[in-house]
Amino acid sequence: MITSIATLRPEECAPVPDAGLGALVTERGNLPLESVDVTAAVSGLIAGVEVVQGFRNPHDVALEATYVFPLPDRAAVTAFRMEADGRVIEGILKERGQARADYDRAISQGRRAAIAEEDRPDVFTIRVGNIVPGERVTVHLTLNQPLPYEDGAATFRFPLVVAPRYIPGAPLDGEQAGAGWAPDTDAVPDASRITPPVLLPGFPNPVRLSLAVSVEEAGLELREVRSSLHVVREEGATVRLQPGERLDRDFILRLSFDASTSLALTPDGDEGTFVLTVVPEPARATANPKDVVLVLDRSGSMTGWKMVAARRAAARIVDTLTSGDRFAVLSFDNVVEYPDGLGEGLSEASDRNRYRAVEHLARLEARGGTEMLTPLERAVTLLGDSTGDRVLVLVTDGQVGNEDQILERTGARLSGVRVHTVGIDRAVNAGFLGRLAGLGGGRCELVESEDRLDEAMEHIHRRIGAPLVTDLSLKADGLHLIPESVSHLGSIYSGVPLTVLGRYRGEAGGTLTVHGLDGAAQPWERRVAATAVDNLAARAIWARARLRTLEDRYASGDHSLEGEIVEVSLKYGVLCRFTAFVAVDSQVVAEGGPGHRVIQPVEAPSGWENPVAAAMPMTLTSMAQASPPAPGGRPGGAPGAAPKFAASGMGTGAPPAATAGGFAGHARMMPAPTRSPRQVRPQEPSREQLTEELERLRAAASLPAADRLRHLEDLGSRLAALAVHLGGHRELAALAEDLQSGGDVDTLWRRAVEGLEALIGSGRRGPFWKR
Template sequence: MLSSITTLRPEECRPVPDAGLGALSTERGNLPLESVDVTAAVSGLVAGVEVVQGFRNPHDVALEATYVFPLPDRAAVTAFRMEADGRVVEGVLKERGQARADYDRALAQGRRAAIAEEDRPDVFTIRVGNIVPGERVTVHLTLNQPLPYEDGAATFRFPLVVAPRYIPGAPLDGEQAGDGWAPDTDAVPDASRITPPVLLPGFPSPVRLSLAVSVDPAGLVLREMRSSLHVVQEEGTTVRLRPGERLDRDFILRLSFDASTSLALTPDGDEGTFALTVVPDPAQTAATPKDVVLVLDRSGSMSGWKMVAARRAAARIVDTLTSRDRFAVLSFDTVVEQPEGLGEGLSQASDRNRYRAVEHLTRLEARGGTEMLAPLERAAALLAGSAGDRVLVLVTDGQVGNEDQILKRLDARLRGVRVHTVGIDRAVNAGFLGRLAGLGGGRCELVESEDRLDEAMEHIHRRIGAPLVTDLSLKADGLDVIPETVSHVGSIYPGVPLTVLGRYRGAGGGALTVRGLDAAGQPWERRVTAKVAANPATRAIWARARLRALEDSYAIGDHSLEEKIVETSLRYGVLCRFTAFVAVDTRTVTEGGPEHRVIQPVELPSGWESPIVAAAPMMMAASAYGGAPAQMPAHIPRPAPARPPVAPPAGPPGLAPPGSVPAFGASGAGPGMAQEAAAGGFDDRARMLPRSAPVAPPLRQGTPKEPPREQLAEELARLRAAASLPDAERLLMLRDLGSRLAALAVHLGGHAELEALARELQGGGDVETLWRRAVEGLEALVRPAKRRPFWKR
């Protein structure tokens, strides 16, 4: 049996002329993912989708392929199967730790297996193991998703790429949770699972994409279909992509028709699921005074058209305010800034103050990292003392990894605040922005192009205004509703139907009455009679929404919910972060386990700028996985170089090898760090179970370089000699030092400590604080490095 993979000679791997820096090609290719086929059937306001991913092993030894990909954030994954060599293996939904153990045991025994896991509401990972040389394996995912409806149009959105996310926090010791380019940190303890390597610009499209959507209005009058971004062909009521499209942005289809108020019941045994839809009257509310804090993301990932669109969106929000309102504008990257002349608190929205705010917005350019928590905490503090209508608007692409940390820290502080999020990107982090808006009962608007901005801002303007009906409650008449299963009722806004899902007992029938207060404070109600509808997707969509609500409660600290989450997932057959689908073949196809592992690089999202200097630290990353050259966008803080693991002795099949170092698990995020100290990350039953390794993983290429201590000692001496200079000169000196440290880090192929210090010094701020930080940072870097424990060398 082979124990290693021979490196190709230079003449065997010629550069592809138009493939970008460092791209290589062989006759067999080097990426396992061949195709992604998406087939969707829209019926009214629900879509059923099947996703088929095709993998091929181009290598001479057995392969394990890993693919990190997105799905719609409200979609319910209900089935999974694997097909290979004429065999079909149905996936089984299990508690996540058990599913991983089954998968690892199968690989150690030489059997083919696949596992599907959820890492975020819209980020999933599939691993397919023991693909034999030259073999093709396909995996099938079945899902159902609701279509959001607003202003006479429903939207079918299908994401196709996981965009690079900003990863804050200090790196954790111990085994990493995944194989991505970012190390796990105390703020994002599974960062290595959500950061797949990125293809360099110009690399030939490695994956064949097909996508078709058939539309059945289900009794509604379909007036128009519109598609954004992707080139499409239309055949009757079926829309499909033309060949050659890349997986680098969301596919979006908007369907114009009139929704109607309804109460649909879907029975299943002794219980059933209800879906209540209430379409508001086309009335407008009287303007009421409000306090608004606008938070604008100006980090590096917002460069290009996104920064232009974000500035326009923010300026239009400011322009909608009246002199009766108060407001504040916060722009952020690694620091938080406010317009000059407006003060630190809320300012009256006078003509002069609004002009100052817009002038500040027009000067903003993208830069730095996405430190989102601090500005949101400041916004919550500004609104804390307000007695009126409180509104927070966040304009961002949402590309951060510490979603759970942000939600946990803001949950209590944003109660009573209406939070609206504006996501600007062609591969937006919709799952996180939807969850954040949900904290304050607000809305999430997604903007995928400048052409879409005007339409989206009209929606946002109405949302910032007062809702049509508040203080909503439900009263059942002849329908035995199970109270704890009912989704959040919220408020009714102009042009936005109210949708409530829940479960009921017994025979279907009766009615639900929605009650609340209108804008004038007068009682308002609407009674809706139930009708039975044969739509099994309703049950799965309700279960998915229920699981998301429970997982958000878990993320903000209620860890008693774990068993309830697992039980709900298994009972209704819907994938969540605590469970996984696993498919295991009974046939033995190879001896031992896979000898080569590849994580599929993903496209850089369309519209993202990619400076070549950002590629340097990642040039060798993909080769460690046998994949294509990869890189990391400039706004991402580059991790410490990969540490080549020492192969531990093999243990019993399916168990962690003896003496292996556990990853972030129930006992802690690393030596001496408790689970809850790491931002409420999920424990080993959810996503942090150490990856059992029946066979030794491949060694990563290259070892970290140590920084030149003599050069850093000279920088430190120069700082100490200049301690008495005026503040302005010292600040300029610190910025220059930051630029030199950044260049040194690139020269070294990435160095986390140097890069972190460089970002701080270039970001500006209080001179004394930065000066002290620079001296302490350089002192730490010039000390002799401690010898790492043998298991980390």
């Protein structure tokens, strides 16, 4: 039973006067999104959620509405349906290209249809087509999400707005992937899909937000509930958001209770899903010398309280180092800077050097663009020759669009490096920061206010130090595990339960034993007996985790995984980036298709400066004059055209800026993308030539390490020359650079094989986001 709800920080939660989301009054009415209703049921460490979005067409012709919105990055979307005019149309999960074809065909035929697509682990797009004049249509999403647990508290986090993201790279010619304010670039080829226009302040009547969370204690004693927004307690164990809150930040609910070690089995036919939770006993880990590289984001989007919190967080990390450690500090925006007197390498963590680093951090102010790739590559290079514990800490809001490029360029090189990310924002890019930390077996800590900082840094400090147990492995007794299904084991840290998911065959029974080494290199183990439970969400959560692992490997260059990703998604009914839910009505309601296409503006995230509309004024064209694109074209008009919005003599939802992020400070020093009259795309390399290189590489696999390293350097030089010959082939150049940079020969060898395989397999199909 919930007896009280503590507010995380009241002054941060007060609504901003005269601001709202998506309710622009025009001569023809409002923009289409009327309401967002979120209903969650928390049971133990799992939450089941239903999201209902209500759309209305106030115009006199049929409408297609597009809404770009966030969901929790670890959530598994398992169902989708559309309701209109008393009709209920269930969505079907299909390969993304097929789902789009079905949707476009239905829209062109005048039938109602809706499609839900994933663009990032936490960014989704819904299109609803042929909403007839005056009609209301609702779409329903069903999802399940795990709740992270640490130091006696679980966290339910639900994001409510997609914050503007920095978009690096040169604009691409041709049809754009979406209808956003940023053009697609060579670094972010789907930028136009993740950059919805931002509504300027001053418009009342925001979208009606309803959010309710019921908490089932499931045999646990719930001691305290804390919320980031104003909530009220209702009868029983339900909390509800107070009316008037806006979709401009993450909603966070922290639930304090004691978790316990368990092994839960959920059968489904001849197979089943297991969830193993091991809660460690309180203990102090043995501190080992370590090399730590701290990377701090000082770009324009970090303005205000975020920069203050980031400086404090970085200084706290530096202060926790000991004289046996080495460290480096890199601060970045468009350029990378180092503390005076420390240079660009690793320095001893002496009192003098730590003082210099803290002095440097104290002087930093937010400015410029979020060019994150270069500092991360330098950090990985610094740690490449380390022989001790290697730790990389990134402090940022994560608001970048080139997540896949960053993972592709750094993913393989993070092997053996513990990566911890500290995300500071009220609408943080949790999906990317979680993916980056996951590749390095580290922790992603999210900080939504300065009050939360001390607690978050305590968690990071514990993770930077040595873990309690390492070299983990599982042994099953009486339980037949499916080996490739078991999630990454990682290490065990004080106060942080170990959670392992996987699949099994046969009877639901037996035990699992976790083996490892403690801080003194002595054997450690925990044996846990299985209990059969009725928890259907476990299957979906496991499938989502499996899909994320495969998608990250795909983003890192292994494009051969596409077929497996689609197969897993369709088999377990969980949405991913390669599939989409599509709901198509059989009834024809709008001859000729929609007369208007509108992308819903989103609100500026709380704590960000106001959009700079003057940086790139939007074309304000009456929706009545907007000509519908040909069937299958992207929303917003003809391919490549800017999206059009209704206007009545005043500003509307607008792109923040032609440069990324679009807010004062964030845009000041960003490279403005310019489109040349004609850009020449790089040619594709010969598959025969790459196949020959791959065969030569495999034939040399048994050579001594020194000879293999020379072989890789020679291969890198050939690929670099080929990339130049082809007009600047990005993937080839990146692979060549990695092979010539040196490092661990086995890691480089795998990178070479995987990179060549991906290049050989590429070119057969277009990018999945443009199919």
